Amino acid sequence: MSTPLSVDIPTAMTISAQGGIDGHSRRYEKVLGDMSGVYRDEAAWQAAVTERGDSELVYWVDDQRYQEGPGALIVGTSTLLPGCYGDEFALTRGHLHAIADRAELYHCLSGHGVMLLETVDGQSAAIELTPGKAVNVPGHWIHRSVNVGDEPFVTLFCYAADAGQNYDIIANAGGMKNLVVVDGDGWALTPNPDHTGYSA
Amino acid sequence: MSTPLSVDIPTAMTISAQGGIDGHSRRYEKVLGDMSGVYRDEAAWQAAVTERGDSELVYWVDDQRYQEGPGALIVGTSTLLPGCYGDEFALTRGHLHAIADRAELYHCLSGHGVMLLETVDGQSAAIELTPGKAVNVPGHWIHRSVNVGDEPFVTLFCYAADAGQNYDIIANAGGMKNLVVVDGDGWALTPNPDHTGYSA
Numbered sequence: 001m002s003t004p005l006s007v008d009i010p011t012a013m014t015i016s017a018q019g020g021i022d023g024h025s026r027r028y029e030k031v032l033g034d035m036s037g038v039y040r041d042e043a044a045w046q047a048a049v050t051e052r053g054d055s056e057l058v059y060w061v062d063d064q065r066y067q068e069g070p071g072a073l074i075v076g077t078s079t080l081l082p083g084c085y086g087d088e089f090a091l092t093r094g095h096l097h098a099i100a101d102r103a104e105l106y107h108c109l110s111g112h113g114v115m116l117l118e119t120v121d122g123q124s125a126a127i128e129l130t131p132g133k134a135v136n137v138p139g140h141w142i143h144r145s146v147n148v149g150d151e152p153f154v155t156l157f158c159y160a161a162d163a164g165q166n167y168d169i170i171a172n173a174g175g176m177k178n179l180v181v182v183d184g185d186g187w188a189l190t191p192n193p194d195h196t197g198y199s200a
Numbered sequence: 201m202s203t204p205l206s207v208d209i210p211t212a213m214t215i216s217a218q219g220g221i222d223g224h225s226r227r228y229e230k231v232l233g234d235m236s237g238v239y240r241d242e243a244a245w246q247a248a249v250t251e252r253g254d255s256e257l258v259y260w261v262d263d264q265r266y267q268e269g270p271g272a273l274i275v276g277t278s279t280l281l282p283g284c285y286g287d288e289f290a291l292t293r294g295h296l297h298a299i300a301d302r303a304e305l306y307h308c309l310s311g312h313g314v315m316l317l318e319t320v321d322g323q324s325a326a327i328e329l330t331p332g333k334a335v336n337v338p339g340h341w342i343h344r345s346v347n348v349g350d351e352p353f354v355t356l357f358c359y360a361a362d363a364g365q366n367y368d369i370i371a372n373a374g375g376m377k378n379l380v381v382v383d384g385d386g387w388a389l390t391p392n393p394d395h396t397g398y399s400a
Binding site for chain 2: 004007008009010011012013014015016017064066067069070071072073075099101102103104105107115117119123125127128129132133134135136137138139140141156158159160
């Protein structure tokens, strides 16, 4: 048994329940203008852009990644701001891992959200997340975060560094099969009439 | 692109900051009698067994595991009770992953601990953990949790389901290279004179 010539050095992180990691190696931000085509009610999204500007922050991600090789893990926080576009709650673009069998942990640190999950062959699930709740998303599930509350929805995530993301799978299917919509004071799933099925 | 004939179903977990997961698939407990040979001061450990009994709980782990295949993640909590054996703080057995390049996230939920880390070729690190602090242990690092506080030290962990554990590597080396010992009101690292080096 031997150690490789070069190993990664363990480093501390400080994870904020309000989102963000001291010790992150990367931060990216998504603004309203990046969300073209993501919400079913394009007119509602366009009205929001007109009112709030296309550079308004809608979600941001901090992560710590030290290498992309097999065995490494990426750890981060996702902070999704609240909002509605038509009757659809604010959401992330969503993805399937490029290496589809790679799982991902999401552990809610604050806020109130839903993890919306679908398989290419039409299975569907939705897991409600509040602080302390978590879901270990198995491989082969397309997944997206939805904020159904009125505060930022913050999750700690962890996934294999080699997993990669396929974002096009949702766009190419006319969106996910289900929408997460306003339902009284809560949320509900409703079928997305524009969904064409995921392409094989 | 296709979904396998059988995919794992996403299930919710509730993670307690005091340790434990509602929705765990496995729980294991370590008692004082299991810790024979782990502490350098064997007499101090033996005295504790005599005083408190060999069946006294010293740490326990809940985890959620749904398959062992590549890509899957195991998520759990580790709850390490406080204590001292001679001047050594309470600790877990520690391990290197059987597939040594597999990383592991530890996110402190409560208490005050140290992640003690060593490589087979003699590198060493110690990362102090309090609530909100985390360490993404890279591959090739032998690691163990140490409770340097007086409350249970609870971490959320996440690692690849295929990683496995090599526990013997520490026992076969006369313990880890460093000990985490009482130092006034705090803790310090001190060399372990019994450490023989890790066998190649």
